Amino acid sequence: MRKAIPFILGFLLLSVSFASADVVSFDDLSLASGSYWNGSDESTMFMSGDAVLMNGYNTNYGSWDGWSYSNMTDTTTAGWGNQFSAVTGSGVNGSANYGVAYDAGQYGGASPANLSFGAVTGNDYNTTISGAYFTNTTFAYLSMKDGDGYVNAFADGDWQMVSVKGITEGGYTSNSVDFYLADFRDGKNDLVNEWTWVDFTSLGDVVGLEFAFSGSQVGNVPKYVAMDDLNAAAPVPVPAAVWLLGSGLVGLLGASRRNV
Numbered sequence: 001m002r003k004a005i006p007f008i009l010g011f012l013l014l015s016v017s018f019a020s021a022d023v024v025s026f027d028d029l030s031l032a033s034g035s036y037w038n039g040s041d042e043s044t045m046f047m048s049g050d051a052v053l054m055n056g057y058n059t060n061y062g063s064w065d066g067w068s069y070s071n072m073t074d075t076t077t078a079g080w081g082n083q084f085s086a087v088t089g090s091g092v093n094g095s096a097n098y099g100v101a102y103d104a105g106q107y108g109g110a111s112p113a114n115l116s117f118g119a120v121t122g123n124d125y126n127t128t129i130s131g132a133y134f135t136n137t138t139f140a141y142l143s144m145k146d147g148d149g150y151v152n153a154f155a156d157g158d159w160q161m162v163s164v165k166g167i168t169e170g171g172y173t174s175n176s177v178d179f180y181l182a183d184f185r186d187g188k189n190d191l192v193n194e195w196t197w198v199d200f201t202s203l204g205d206v207v208g209l210e211f212a213f214s215g216s217q218v219g220n221v222p223k224y225v226a227m228d229d230l231n232a233a234a235p236v237p238v239p240a241a242v243w244l245l246g247s248g249l250v251g252l253l254g255a256s257r258r259n260v
Contacts, residue, residue, distance in 0.1 A: 022121070024049040024132075024230035026069045026097035036070035036084040036100075044110075051230065052119045053099065056109025065103065066110025071096040078142040085138040086226035092133045092195045095228065100137060101211050103223040114167065116208035125207045126169060132230040133195040134162065136181050140222045144182050145191055150220040154191065158184040160215035162225045164198070166206035173203050181225065182215075195228065197235050 026048050031037060037046065039057035046053055046069065053067035072085040084100055091098040101113035118125040136144075144160060147153035154160075160182040166173035179198045183190040200209070213223040 022050040022117075023232045024051045024053075024099070024115075025095065025232075026091065026099050026228065027095055029069055029097055031069065031071055031097055033096075034072060036068055036072055038064040038068040038084070039066070040064075047119045048099075049231070050120045051115050051117050053115040054110045054113070056104075056111070058109065063104070063107075065108030066101070066113050067115065068100045068102070069097055070100055071098070075138050077138065078146065078148065080139060080222075083137060083139045083222070083224065087136045087138045087141040087193050088195055088226075092228040092232075098226050098228040099230075101225050101227060103211070103213055105223075112210055112212045114208060114210040116167065118207070126205045128205055129200045129203070129209070129231050130234050131197055131199040131201070132232075133228045134179055134181075134192070134198050135195050135226050136192050137222070137224040137226050140181070140224045141191065141193060143222055151217055151222075154182055154184050154217075156184055156187070158182065158216045160218065160221050161213065163212045163214065164200065164203070165210045165212070166200075166203035167208035167210055168206055172210070173206065175202060177202060199234060 028048055029037070029046065039055035040062075042057055042059065043055070044057075045055055046067070048069070055064060055066040055068065057064045068084065070084040070086070071091075072082075073089045074082050074085040075087055075089045083102070086098055086100070090096065103111045103113055105111055117127065117129070140160075143151045144154045144158075159180060161178050161180050163176045163178045165176040177198060177200055179196070180190065181192050211225065215221055
């Protein structure tokens, strides 16, 4: 029995912690600590995993749109000067790097933010993507939470959403995946401040993704979202019975050791 217990515990852990290939984690990108890349080198794109993420940079104004990547950790400073920080202060599970999307509308060169697959292998086009983790940027989060010179602090009825549409070989998917970054409708008081998994499998086979924003104050709310671990294995909820079994096995293991 003593030999079987570690094996069972190992199996339980492995069964709920696995990852798929070609995950866009942004951690394969070189970045100095406490910094970001916003396209100022005018390269117009970058690659992570098997994806190409588009970027626009305006040299006249020093502004950007589309996709950037960052490891900024400032969760408290409000305003545009802190536009590259995720409100979580890190990537998923404490990782360093994550992506930041910004839609500058008619003033941007890469808006709405989009990306495509097959950058490395060339044969991953037209495939189903599992999903990604999303959270607010500190800039957007504090604008909605406290208000600023453009945004009224969110109150009953307010909402902000990012919608992800699949790009196909013939155009776009007929459906989209919608994720509320803030939802104050119908008595709710939800303002996202943690990494949240969003499932993309309903989009079916796609060659890319396009991101758009909508909301009750969408003309004023900063149109930013942080993303990490695109196409990772979806988190698997562990039933309470499994956790109870695991804790019971740990107890048995401890008891068996005491009786040796």
